[in-house]
Amino acid sequence: MKVLVPVKRVLDYNVKPRVKADGTGVDLANVKMSMNPFDEIAIEEAVRLKEKGAATEIVVVTIGVAKAETDVLLTARAMGADRGILIQTDDEIEPLAVAKLLAKVAEEEQPGLIILGKQAIDDDSNQTGQMLAALLGWAQGTFASKVEIAGDRVHVTREIDGGLETVDLKLPAIVTTDLRLNEPRYATLPNIMKAKTKPVAKKTVADYGVDVTPRLKTLKVVEPAKRQAGIKVGSVDELVEKLKGMGVA
Amino acid sequence: MKTLVWVEHDNQSVKDATLSTVTAAAKLGEVHLLVAGKGVSAVAEAAAQIAGVGKVHVADDAAYEHFLAENVAPLVVQLMDSHDAVLFPATTTGKNVAPRVAAALDVMQLSDILSVEGPDTFTRPIYAGNAIATVQTSDKKLVITVRGTAFDKAAATGGSGTVEAVAAAGDKGLSAFVGAEIAASERPELTSAKVIVSGGRALGSQEQFHALIDPLADKLGAAVGASRAAVDAGYAPNDYQVGQTGKIVAPMVYVAVGISGAIQHLAGMKDSKTIVAINKDEDAPIFQVADIGLVGDLFTLVPELTEKL
Ligand SMILES: Cc1cc2nc3c(=O)[nH]c(=O)nc-3n(C[C@H](O)[C@H](O)[C@H](O)COP(=O)(O)OP(=O)(O)OC[C@H]3O[C@@H](n4cnc5c(N)ncnc54)[C@H](O)[C@@H]3O)c2cc1C
Ligand SMILES: Cc1cc2nc3c(=O)[nH]c(=O)nc-3n(C[C@H](O)[C@H](O)[C@H](O)COP(=O)(O)OP(=O)(O)OC[C@H]3O[C@@H](n4cnc5c(N)ncnc54)[C@H](O)[C@@H]3O)c2cc1C
Numbered sequence: 209m210k211v212l213v214p215v216k217r218v219l220d221y222n223v224k225p226r227v228k229a230d231g232t233g234v235d236l237a238n239v240k241m242s243m244n245p246f247d248e249i250a251i252e253e254a255v256r257l258k259e260k261g262a263a264t265e266i267v268v269v270t271i272g273v274a275k276a277e278t279d280v281l282l283t284a285r286a287m288g289a290d291r292g293i294l295i296q297t298d299d300e301i302e303p304l305a306v307a308k309l310l311a312k313v314a315e316e317e318q319p320g321l322i323i324l325g326k327q328a329i330d331d332d333s334n335q336t337g338q339m340l341a342a343l344l345g346w347a348q349g350t351f352a353s354k355v356e357i358a359g360d361r362v363h364v365t366r367e368i369d370g371g372l373e374t375v376d377l378k379l380p381a382i383v384t385t386d387l388r389l390n391e392p393r394y395a396t397l398p399n400i401m402k403a404k405t406k407p408v409a410k411k412t413v414a415d416y417g418v419d420v421t422p423r424l425k426t427l428k429v430v431e432p433a434k435r436q437a438g439i440k441v442g443s444v445d446e447l448v449e450k451l452k453g454m455g456v457a
Numbered sequence: 458m459k460t461l462v463w464v465e466h467d468n469q470s471v472k473d474a475t476l477s478t479v480t481a482a483a484k485l486g487e488v489h490l491l492v493a494g495k496g497v498s499a500v501a502e503a504a505a506q507i508a509g510v511g512k513v514h515v516a517d518d519a520a521y522e523h524f525l526a527e528n529v530a531p532l533v534v535q536l537m538d539s540h541d542a543v544l545f546p547a548t549t550t551g552k553n554v555a556p557r558v559a560a561a562l563d564v565m566q567l568s569d570i571l572s573v574e575g576p577d578t579f580t581r582p583i584y585a586g587n588a589i590a591t592v593q594t595s596d597k598k599l600v601i602t603v604r605g606t607a608f609d610k611a612a613a614t615g616g617s618g619t620v621e622a623v624a625a626a627g628d629k630g631l632s633a634f635v636g637a638e639i640a641a642s643e644r645p646e647l648t649s650a651k652v653i654v655s656g657g658r659a660l661g662s663q664e665q666f667h668a669l670i671d672p673l674a675d676k677l678g679a680a681v682g683a684s685r686a687a688v689d690a691g692y693a694p695n696d697y698q699v700g701q702t703g704k705i706v707a708p709m710v711y712v713a714v715g716i717s718g719a720i721q722h723l724a725g726m727k728d729s730k731t732i733v734a735i736n737k738d739e740d741a742p743i744f745q746v747a748d749i750g751l752v753g754d755l756f757t758l759v760p761e762l763t764e765k766l
Contacts, residue, residue, distance in 0.1 A: 224720065225584040234588050246702075303556070304565045327702065331583050333568045338526065338556035347527050347631035350553050353695065363635065367695045368549040369648075369704075374635040375525065387685065387702060388695055423565035427578065427591040435727060438748035440739075444761045447733070447751050454731060456652050456677055456710050457766045 209320035209357075209379075211254040211263045214310055215247040215284055217276040218330040225330075231428040234330075243280040246325025248287070249385040252392040253323055253355060255288035262357040263321070269293040269313050271301055277408060285403035286395035292408040295416070303331075305420035307339035312416040314344055319380065321362065326351050326384040337384035347377035351386040458486030458576060461514075461540040463533070463555075464504050465548055468494045468522065471503045473649040474546035476610035479507055481603045482544045483611070484573040487511055490618065491536060493529055495522035505618035508611050513618045518625035523634035524550050530557035532626045537562060542599035547705075548648075551602050559600035566600045567592065571607040585701040585724035605648060606707035606728055640694060647697070650680035652710045655699055655726070658686035659715025659737075659755060666692040669759045670714065676766040682706065682726075684716045700725035715755045718743030735759065 219225060220240040228235050257263035268284040270276045274296055281292040295309055314322060327334040341348035349355070349364025353372065356363040357379075365374045367386045395403075413420055441447050451457040460482040465472040475490075482488045488509055492501045493516040501515045514536060520528045533543055533554070543558060545551030547569045559566035570579040571589065578593045579601070647653065654674040660666040666687065674681045683693035685700060699706055701724035711729035716722060718734070718741055726732070727746055734747035735755050744750045751758060 219584070221721070225587040227588045234584055302565050304560060304563070307560060329585065329701065332585065332701070333566070334552050335556035335559070335566050335568060338553065339560035339566075341526075342530065342557040342560035345631075348553070348557065350526075351549060366549075368637075369696060370639040371637065371694065371696050372639075373523070373637040375523075376633045376635050378631050386695075387698075388689065423594055423596050424567070425593045425595070427593055429583070429588050429590045432582070432586060432589050435732075435746045437745050438732075438750065440744070440750040440752060444751070444758055444765060447749065447762060448765045450749050451677075451710070451733075451766070454710060 209263050210265045210267065210317060211257060212314060212317055212319035212322045213247070213250045213254050213266060213268045213284070213289065214322070214324050214336070215251065215268055215270050215280050216244045216325070216328045217241050217270065217272050217280045218244045218328055221245055221329055227429055227431045231430055233426065233429050241275070241279050243283055244325050244328045246327060246385050248392040249387070249389050250323040250325055251284050251287045251289060252390045253385060256390065257357065258288065265290050267291055267293065267317055267319070269295065269310065271295040271297060271306055271309055273298055281408055282400060282403055283395045285406045286399040287393060291406055293411060294408055295411045295413060297413050299420065300422070301420050302422050302424060303333050303335040304339055304423065305418065306336050307343055308418045309413065309416055310340050311343040312418060321379065321381060321383065323383045323385060326386055337382050341382040346381050348382045349375055349377055350384045352383050353386050353388040355383055355389070458541045459539070460485050460488055460542045460544060461536055462488060462490050463543065463545040463551060464490050464492045464500065465546050465550060466492065466494060466497070466500045468497055468500065471500055471613070473610060474548050474605045476507065476613060477605045477608040478544050478546045478603045479510065479611040480608040481570065481573060482542070483509055485542055485576060489514065489540065491516070491533065493521040493524070493532055495519050501620050505620055506614045506616050507618070508615040510616050510618040513620045514623045515620055516623045516625050520625060520628040524554065525632045525634065526554045526557045527629045527631040528626070529554050530561060531629065533558045534561045535626060536623065537598055542601065544601045544603055547602040547604050555600055555602050562598055562600065564596045564598050564600050565594065566602070567594060568602050569604045570601055571604055585720055586727065587720065604705060606705055644674065645678070645680045647680045647682055647699070647704050647706055650708050652677045652679035653682050653706055653708045654679045654712045654714065655682035655684065655716060656687055656693065656714050657684040657716030658690065660687060660692055663692045669755065673759055673763045676763055684722050713743050713747070714759060716743055717741050718746065
């Protein structure tokens with residue numbers, strides 16, 4: 209079974225996002241960009257499926273700027289993906305259009321499983337996997353904390369509001385990763401060197417004949433209202449007083 | 458505009474997340490509801506009481522019992538022939554189903570809206586709430602998920618909606634429910650609690666987490682939350698996680714115990730009315746947002762606090 213893993217290049221999670229003064233967005237010039245953390249979990253899961261013999265080949269795909277090849281596709285191959293696809297564009301592509309492009313890739317590649325992150329930590333949309341499932345007419349196991357292949361089915365344990373839920377899905381299927389699915393391995397330097405010999409196919413959005421015209425227009429981006437730091441109390445007694453004052457104790 | 462609101466329920470009662478979603482929908486126009494589930498006549502009756510609602514569409518079928526997206530999304534899509542917008546609470550059910558509906562309608566979803574600025578314009582958080590974007594859609598139909606803490610709750614009673622059955626769209630045969638582990642708790646739900654006590658990595662073990670955090674929460678009638686580090690370490694269950702990638706909460710009082718205040722954690726609780734932090738490091742980032750800080754060792758301060766309340 210082939211596994212397809214879409215990965216996104218995002219602002220590194222350790223970097224504090226800064227809103228541009230002109231209100232057009234978040235400043236991404238000269239800041240560290242990395243693979244979306246949920247996508248590292250997705251690759252790790254694919255690699256583990258391959259190590260267990262449940263998967264035969266891992267293909268990673270990213271839609272983004274040319275630098276995504278070195279920022280994310282290389283890391284993905286160093287972690288264990290077999291080959292990459294870069295769909296190059298300088299435009300911001302919305303989840304619906306990303307899903308349409310990925311659906312085309314899925315038609316070409318015929319994977320048995322597609323593993324995505326549950327959300328990208330920049331736009332926090334939490335949409336792409338579910339949209340892709342709808343477009344392909346496949347089952348979806350979102351927010352996965354456990355994935356088990358059983359013949360032509362996959363069992364997915366999902367993190368839901370009240371606890372955990374397990375669903376049984378027909379393959380091919382979509383899985384989106386939650387934080388507790390696994391702990392991704394590091395891409396070691398020797399593996400990064402070796403990964404450079406693994407192939408990357410370079411494509412453009414036009415190659416897929418998908419209309420990626422945005423449906424949403426960002427009118428402005430502002431910083432949220434800032435909270436002011438309050439006071440420090442010197443003792444538990446003082447804290448008890450304050451809590452009583454608020455009527456909660 | 459005619460809107461459809463997804464009623465969040467457990468086949469027995471209507472969940473509070475529905476009420477804030479109704480408030481958001483009312484800003485767009487007429488509010489109709491969809492109750493999909495199994496054996497949901499009591500839920501439908503209750504939903505019809507919500508202030509300001511019109512029709513309550515009820516789809517009662519075994520295929521909807523567990524809200525599997527593969528079965529539920531086509532039902533919603535069908536109802537969108539006669540509605541202009543569908544709004545889901547941004548719960549795990551809403552987040553699972555809404556994008557499947559959006560893609561089927563060829564619509565770009567608006568996730569986790571914070572406000573309605575106009576019939577096609579909304580604000581939503583990006584970058585873990587470090588930025589707020591105002592976005593305008595050009596789509597003809599709207600598919601929206603609503604952040605519960607950003608809208609007041611509609612009154613649960615006083616309405617007089619009319620209940621109307623809709624034909625089920627059936628089981629698509631793609632997915633089946635196997636089982637669930639839902640922890641029964643006497644405590645209030647995290648997302649609707651007035652007071653929350655959250656524990657972090659500093660608690661050190663599952664035993665200590667429960668020995669310190671639970672009694673304090675009991676004294677305050679609070680729900681219990683946790684940081685990702687505490688959940689990853691197994692001190693607390695997954696669904697306790699507060700933050701960018703966990704639950705978004707905004708209680709009257711949020712007590713953070715042994716939590717450093719990483720941006721991903723703050724994203725989930727910084728809209729709380731009052732934040733109380735207990736941390737031994739006086740430079741911990743949590744103190745930059747805390748209204749009341751107490752510096753010291755939680756292993757002595759928390760038992761003392763519980764004792765004195
Ligand atoms: C401030 C700001 C303003 C913006 N304004 C606009 C605008 O005006 N117009 C516009 O078109 N776009 C705009 N965008 C960008 C666009 O909305 C996002 O890039 C897009 O919404 C992707 O959302 P997401 O990554 O949060 O999706 P999610 O659904 O959260 O992503 C989930 C998963 O999908 C996969 N995935 C997502 N994207 C890709 C990708 N590119 N390649 C491979 N896999 C992927 C990954 O596995 C990821 O983990 C803006 C973004 C920002 C931050
Ligand atoms: C993709 C991604 C998503 C994430 N999503 C979330 C999320 O949704 N929610 C979330 O919480 N995190 C999230 N995180 C993790 C986040 O970055 C932090 O790692 C995490 O919040 C830290 O948890 P903590 O504050 O409990 O632990 P730490 O940062 O280790 O802080 C422990 C604190 O306890 C204090 N302390 C230690 N001993 C004592 C003592 N005896 N008495 C008093 N104080 C003491 C220390 O001074 C310190 O400030 C995410 C990270 C990533 C990469």
